Amino acid sequence: MTTPAALPSEILAAIVADAAGQVSAPAEIVVVSAEPVRWNDGSLGCPEPGRAYTQSLVDGYRVIVRAGDVELDYRVNGRGRFRICRRAGGPAGRPC
Secondary structure, eight states, X not given: OOOOTTSOHHHHHHHHHHHHHHSSSOOOEEEEEEEEEEESSTXXXXXXXXXXXXXXXXXXXXXXXXXXXXEEEEEXXXXXXXXXXXXXXXXXOEXX
8 A cells, every 4th residue: 555644644534435435345445556646637637528627737646445346546636625537547647
């Protein structure tokens, strides 16, 4: 598990709790990686069709967790709000 010291523990705890709710059966939640990222825009590297996003750099995190046999890709903005990126591949931003 890789967890940067800069990732606030309350954000990580909220992501782990969310991941637990994403799977149908109880599963161990494993943090695969967590890294600070500077996203190219407000989509956090995972744009949704038909949505508009701020066109400025956004500091945040990318957190990958495994819940049983499901791997979830969480994108976090600088305010600690997160969402799951359900799209495979795509631009991943730049490491901070």
